[in-house]
Amino acid sequence: DVKVTQSSRYLVKRTGEKVFLECVQDMDHENMFWYRQDPGLGLRLIYFSYDVKMKEKGDIPEGYSVSREKKERFSLILESASTNQTSMYLCASSSHQTVNYGYTFGSGTRLTVV
Amino acid sequence: AQRVTQPEKLLSVFKGAPVELKCNYSYSGSPELFWYVQYxxxxxxxxxxxxxxxxxxxxxxxxxxxxxxFHLKKPFAQEEDSAMYYCALSEGRNYGGSQGNLIFGKGTKLSVKP
Structure with missing residues (x-):
């Protein structure tokens, strides 16, 4: 019963490429988030969205952008991939009404930029 | 500023031993706190x-x-408890009824040895 789906488990891209990471949730959640997960640094918030076409910067937005054209889909875009963006990327969603139940995470996309 | 501190990067215990994963937070309001696990x-x-x-x-x-x-405790650790554990704090920001984003600690890797 996968509820947050990230389109790719592993990606290898070249420096300078434009990269799209896709995330879809089927729980009708309003909130969606993109984090990157690095050893010793934990989870760092890149961007988030509380509604369709809404987006807000997180703690480390530089080099990234996002798109939320539909409620269920939240895309992370690396405009020009660089090697320091090699990381595990996690998408998550939550509901306004059940925020105290925390987030539901996707299984992650491990991106390697060469 | 809101902050979550997990002082131990790695915690290693033997099966059957008690385990305590430490989490300290800094927050001016009434916190909502969570523990997440990644096997x-x-x-x-x-x-x-x-x-x-x-x-x-x-x-x-x-x-x-x-x-x-908000320390996480278990009286008798099992090998299947080996995982990465993250403590998280909800910021409490309001938007459309949402309580806001989660701030994560850097995580503690728990290793339970046989």
Whole structure:
């Protein structure tokens, strides 16, 4: 019963490429988030969205952008991939009404930029 | 500023021993606190929430506002408890009824040896 789906488990891209990471949730959640997960640094918030076409910067937005054209889909875009963006990327969603139940995470996309 | 501190990057115990994963937070309001767990090759998932005062898989966590702590405890560790554990704090920002984003600690890797 996968509820947050990230389109790719592993990606290898070249420096300078434009990269799209896709995330879809089927729980009708309003909130969606993109984090990157690095050893010793934990989870760092890149961007988030509380509604369709809404987006807000997180703690480390530089080099990234996002798109939320539909409620269920939240895309992370690396405009020009660089090697320091090699990381595990996690998408998550939550509901306004059940925020105290925390987030539901996707299984992650491990991106390697060469 | 809101902050979550997990002082131990790695905690190693023997099977059957008690385990305590430390979490301290800095927050000016009334915090909502969570523990998340990530088993090897699995997605990050919610373990427990302070508001529910529940015990999951033998783990408990008590919010101590005086010490600003939310330590995760289990009296007898099992090998299957080996995982990455993250403590998280909800910021409490309001937008459309949402309580806002989660701030994560850097995580503690728990290793339970046979």
């Amino acid at each position: 090897s090759r699995q997605r990050l998932q919610l373990l427990l929430r302070h508001i529910s005062r529940e015990s999951i898989k033998g783990f408990t966590a008590d919010l101590n506002k005086g010490e600003t702590s």
